[in-house]
């Protein structure tokens with residue numbers, strides 16, 4: 001039986017811009033109700049989960065249909081007079097995402113520009129908080145973890161590979177790869193050894209002391225991949241990780257990722273490139289902040 005490593009439950013991210021007072025008021029009440037929902041969830045109080053869940057669901061549906069005063073009323077039981085000023089916009093960047101990713105999967109996330117892919121990655125990478133909804137990493141609800149603990153969880157459990165590599169130019173390859181190990185309780189010598197091993201795994205055993213500007217684009221991405229695997233994270237997230245590479249380099253980097261995946265590493269890769277998606281075991285398509293197919 002494969003184990004679920006990442007689960008998203010009704011994940012929403014809403015941006016309210018400008019003078020949308022009704023929307024802001026309704027959103028605040030919905031978030032309060034969501035806290036109660038999470039408490040019921042933590043207490044495994046089935047009746048409350050059902051009762052609050054249903055109310056939350058209808059409030060969110062009303063909110064999504066721009067009935068902000070209706071949503072406010074459903075949550076609080078009180079009526080408000082609609083505001084006369086309606087300048088601004090409400091963007092449903094993520095509009096109720098439900099999905100599960102199993103241990104050892106290699107998943108592509110695709111979708112048109114503006115569909116919510118980067119927002120989703122920011123939530124999954126613990127860089128930004130969802131408006132409502134839950135993210136489970138293994139069995140832990142990471143949406144309820146104290147903010148001060150997030151950097152450590154991020155560094156221990158998650159790996160990242162970006163389009164633009166994001167290496168620190170003043171550090172050598174091995175020093176860049178050692179960065180995620182700052183929370184590990186091992187000695188400097190051990191950390192250096194782990195970084196060296198990761199660089200060997202990506203075929204850069206002979207480039208340990210090069211700085212990023214002494215490496216090719218493909219080699220820089222290999223360093224970034226070594227950095228993402230060095231502490232054996234639960235999941236590695238890629239955001240257009242082949243976006244700045246030519247066709248040949250893209251093939252090489254994807255082959256490296258496939259090899260790591262076959263050794264059991266879970267990958268979630270946002271891409272526009274159908275060739276990259278084709279190499280993944282499954283493609284999740286996001287349209288207008290929702291999962292269109294998975």
Ligand SMILES: Nc1ncnc2c1ncn2[C@@H]1O[C@H](COP(=O)(O)OP(=O)(O)O)[C@@H](O)[C@H]1O
Pocket residue numbers: 015017091092093111112113114115116117118119120
């Ligand atoms: N910080 C923000 N403030 C307001 N709106 C945002 C913000 N970030 C993203 N959006 C909006 O959310 C939607 C999803 O954006 P994004 O996640 O960047 O999509 P993608 O990565 O799929 O192109 C877009 O309509 C975008 O304009």
Ligand SMILES: [Mg+2]
Pocket residue numbers: 117118119
């Ligand atoms: Mg994007």
